[in-house]
Amino acid sequence: MIADVRSPDDADALVTRVAGGDEHALGVLYDRWSPLVFSVCVHILGDDDEAEEAVEETFWQAWRQAERYDVTRGAVATWLTTIARSRALDRLRASRRRQEETMSHLSETKRAAVDATTRRGDDPARSAEVAERRVLVRQALLALPLEQREVLELAYFRGLSQTEIAEHTGQPLGTVKTRVRLAMEKLRDRLGILRERDA
Template identity: 40%
Template sequence: MIRRIAAGDQAALGEFYDLTSRQVFGVARQVLHNDSDAEEVTMAVYLEVWRRAKDYDIQRGRPMTWLLMMARSRAIDALRMQRPGRQLPMESVTNENYPASLESPNTVQDVEQSLLAIQRGDLVHKALQNLSPDQRQVIELTFFLGLTNQEIADRLAIPLGTVKGRLRLALQHLRRWLGPAMKKGWL
């Protein structure tokens, strides 16, 4: 279907949208916590799919991974615009600057780097799934939504020390699970 979109087949884009838009919207909604903003991000993602489909290499990863990472990147960009001056501190570690790498792949090397970044994201995602739900929640709130420890404590109605403890344990587990990939230069 991506090849058909790359060839300018608008019907294929419509089919792709029908098959995947709920998941894209869900990713955007999870980051933004706002239906209107998530809808805007969803539309931007499919516009980007239309423009970038020719750059997609099926040998490097699954279309759904490419699409959902694009959705996540756009949602984080939108979140940053809502919260100027606020950084998402772990982004360069967890997803190797997805927004920059997916916005303008001008060369084959740029495309390869974008796809490698998506594969790295898959490794991180799998590692996150190995955390306890409490630890994963704190990691997501900290690194994907950019909340401070105090904001997390307030949001979850738990003591600040509990947030810090969960975060410390989660980071220890992630280092252990991702350490081999980091040593091999995959992350």
């Protein structure tokens, strides 16, 4: 992991305090990271109300599982956004079970695959390190071929299985699998993760 994405020591200390049952620390954690977590949730769910619920569930899980946080495995931001993605996808999948996905949503999804890497705005996250890292990740994604970027978007933010991606893109399953693998490996290399870890 690259140094600039490492959470500051105080962020790790906050999680330790949360693990010890310190509600104030959870409040500080929430104030610092909820804008980022909301961005992730609303991007996945496409609905502010649903995203709001997912944000609450994310920090609730963080409260309940803070003792499992492993500082050696990633920054606080990625720990929280990993939880956020899971909670948001749970809601998305539950929603899908209730309602057939519409073609209009699929076309939005395709646009979102591009938007995710090109849109800029005021960064709601207070952490400058994470703001910089967000730019880096977007740039790394933007450097991928469009079809690889699309499978990552569909898999990561829409929670589609490889089979579902194949159906929606009209590509053979084997092609989708290859794109997922290539996209992830290229992204990892562009983010310098392998080099850092191998060093």
